[in-house]
Amino acid sequence: MQDINVQGTAETTTDVQVHDAHPGGEWWRSAVIYQIYPRSWADADGNGIGDLPGITARLPYLKALGVDAVWLSPFYPSPQADAGYDVSDYRGVEPLFGRLDDADTLIARSHELGLRVLVDLVPNHTSDEHAWFQAALRAAPGSAERERYIFRDGSGAHGELPPNNWESVFGGAAWTRVTEPDGTPGQWYLHLFDSKQPDLNWQNPQVRSEFEDILRFWLDRGVDGFRVDVAHGLIKADGLPDWSGPLNMLELSGDQTRPPMWDQDGVHEVYRDWHRVLASYPGERAMVAEAWVQPADRAALYVRDDEFQQAFNFEFLQAPWRARDLADAIDRSYLANDAVDAPTTWVLSNHDVVRHASRLGLPVGEPRPNGIGVDDPQPDAALGLRRARAATTLMLALPGGAYLYQGEELGLPEATALPDEVRQDPTFHRTAGREKGRDGCRIPMPWEKDATSYGFGEGDQPWLPQPEAYGDLAVDQQEGDPASTLELYRRLLRVRRDLDLGEGALATVDLGDDVLAYDVTSGSQTVRVIVNFGAQPVQLPADREVLVASEPDIAGQLPTDTAVWLQ
Template sequence: MIYQIYPRSWADADGNGVGDLPGITARLPYLRALGVDAVWLSPFYTSPQADAGYDVADYRNIDPLFGTLADADELVRVAHDNELRVIVDLVPNHTSDEHAWFRAALAAAPGSPERERYVFRDGRGAAGEQPPNDWQSVFGGDAWTRITGSDGAPGQWYLHLFDRKQPDLNWENPVVRSEFEDILRFWLDRGVDGYRVDVAHGLVKAPGLPDWDGPMNMLDMTEDHTPPPMWDQDGVHEIYRGWRKVLDSYPGERAMCAEAWVEPPERLAHYVRPDEFQQAFNFDFLITPWRAADLTEAIARSYRANDQVGAPTTWVLSNHDVVRHATRLALPVGQPRPNGIFATDPQPDAERGLRRARAATTLMLALPGGAYVYYGEELGLPEHTTLPDEVRQDPTYQRTGHREAGRDGCRIPMPWEKDSTSYGFGPGGHPWLPQPESYGALAVDQQDGVSGSTLELYRTLLRLRRELRLGEGSATQVDLGADVVAYDVTSGASTVRVILNLGLDPVELPSSSEVLVTSSPTLGGRARPEELVRDERASRRRVRDASYRVAGEERAAYRDERLEVHTDTAVWLAMPVE
């Protein structure tokens, strides 16, 4: 299981309000205790931070905001000492407009080698005053910006599928391909264990850059799933086959994970063929409505597609680009996924969202394949849905004319200690984004060692997932009714049944099973999980009723209890060997 750290929001060592690499390094033992296998670090490279570091000015250096190369080397060393692998973000679709290459391109003439590293085109219209095509930016507005020449005259246009400060690279250019293979080697030589690749499906554009008037949300954009001209072009796979050769030339298990918002799952499976990525995020699962039939079908689709190429599925519920699932799952079922939530929007039910988030994670971590956890979700952190508009920094908020709140609400600094400055995030009192009051009660020190807390639930799930080797197992769907998602996950000689009840009627647990963990502090509204005890005849279906002492020795009396799974609750059961 891999844990995503958003560096500016996890731990601030120097007190400037922004998280940094030394802060991360100091907190790595927490992740070892949590039970994760690796950390994925969002970008820490030199950047003007127009898009929180996803606008890279120098891929071989650390932004002073986060530290130094020496700090990065120390982080990798300490992570490895804690038996944690390190995955770093790579942003190959675009650079910053402050990258040396783009500055050289602006100074050079049309058709020059410098301009050929990017996507420059002449404009349409009599004087080139119109963009080369009608593409829109993912962040809102036109995907083209016209430059001004040294003589003050308007010149060519450059493509930016995201912010205007993120010009797209031209991946038809062999110089670009060679440069990124060298960047891969630079960080592999420093000991990193792999890469999460940003916008992995966007590097290659269709020849001629044809017009496209469809949506730019990067998923489910056409009824027949025809790839739009800027996404999921077949030419990207040649690039990744070359990258895989670079990784395979290094000792150890170096890996890549694709951020590819691609449908249908059969298209996504192309990215995890044996000679490309080892993982690709299953965003189809992430956006699936909270309905049993939808979840079961999404899981089945994923396994069918990935089985065809012999690859595992990679599960994920939250990340730095989507509303946190402890909030998202409280939204009306079946409505489009919002890009952030304003204080003036209807506010989600926090209790319902957390209950469903715990259940969803309990399901996810039982399923075979890889899994990613976004920082703070192990605390049950919700989206900051009342963030003041004046502090928003996501470029989406500005480029959409304030129509979309953007992603700031899921990037709030981590709460470590309830009664400390900025909830223990750092010694400074003004973190880069303000934390809501609700984060205090959810801080690490308020949940550490507390039975039934979300943190302890995650620790238990991750420990059992590792001990039972569920990630390496196989899953068989079990039919327990239309409102229930259930699978038997078999690994080695053991079988674990995961049951998620989304219906209003309770689901009785089979009498021959043993309860391993439940997402709810109660089963059937009666028995607390920590009171469920092992008994060879009744497994964990006998509940401690009273304690008494005999000759100084504590004994326990038991009563029979019918155990049920109620709505929005998930449970793992150890099933008997037949």
């Protein structure tokens, strides 16, 4: 057992201030926001796909959980080629999910419960079934209709080759050739994602004006803000030069040139315009950027005081389960964001990554997989959940904002045994199955163990099959069990709110190489959060109260892969 003094005396520890307190700030500086993936949350009509009335019916669960707001992934009219991230109409509701008045009811009910509502906005691309793109296909090269998108003549003697060598994030080429109205092979259009998701041309004033109107449409309906998809991708480098480096910005080393399709300086002009739109409405409306950008000071440009209010901290999400790596990610994040007076916004799971209850059960330091299949190396389920509970206990102590992904409060693992024939992620199909994709983190929620589809809906065939293990993790199996992951989340959120930890100051406490420790001070209260990464337990002081621990019955010792809040 490590005999580490966690009292924090000057003789045994070194405290270094990392972040100053920010009491009484706007709601989004310290809010905990819960992501709902609409097709997987609750199915009110029994067709196997979640919907807006289902969400509305389950909102009291989120109020009881203790979150401050909800973020809804896209529910707009869409062919669903990419689960709604291929939008054909930004001012409506996909009939699978309900009607526009169902969205109004959801927003109103959320506000009655004291929950704010963010909706997803997808500005990098539309569906190929959007009226604009259909008009572009009917129009001639060089037309105003085509100028809303990125059409180019091909290379090669007869234009038979793509305009450049860019690849799609989902696999394969990022260009598709169209057939012109006269039946001849024609121009190519850019799609950084699926071929059914053509990229918009954000140099076009009509595109910019249209999206400002879309913002106003939803703000007028009462939403509190927007999560902006692919926020770093709207502007492409002049000339669309070839690129052979990694597509994932977080794979770049510090001295590499930014890819010509990501994080171009021109995106910031767009978001300054959007900021002015939101600022014209009452009630502290907010935007959060999905910006896969590094280094941290480059990512912080998105949260300057005239752009976004938040940006997801993907460096923290991807940090290996080691004390030094997590400490470095935390330090860099605060240094960069505090320099522009912006909150740091923490996240561990979402609809695009392997759930952290499984991801943290894989060997430490290996690259994060894009999905896990039955023939792939399997996570250690018990170890992954233990580390996930500790990681969340750390995250929710950190000042700033935080995002939770539906089902993580149940400890849901990735579904790794999905049959290939049920997979729907375009990544799986565009890579011929080499990458399993994101279906495994999008499985419908389990609410009741003994109900049809575990209470997700009355139909027994949800759009993705639920693993048998989800039954024992259902909400009704965890409520009231103090050892459950659900009750751990409820305690963490209650104490975080009661002590205003999201508004607090943060100081590091040096307790050794394998221990990560911080003091979080808000007002007159100081909470010490400790995470043990070492092989041996850490002795805790008898005169400090345990507020929350990631594992039950720690009995004065902090075991490996466990976190605690002490007062």
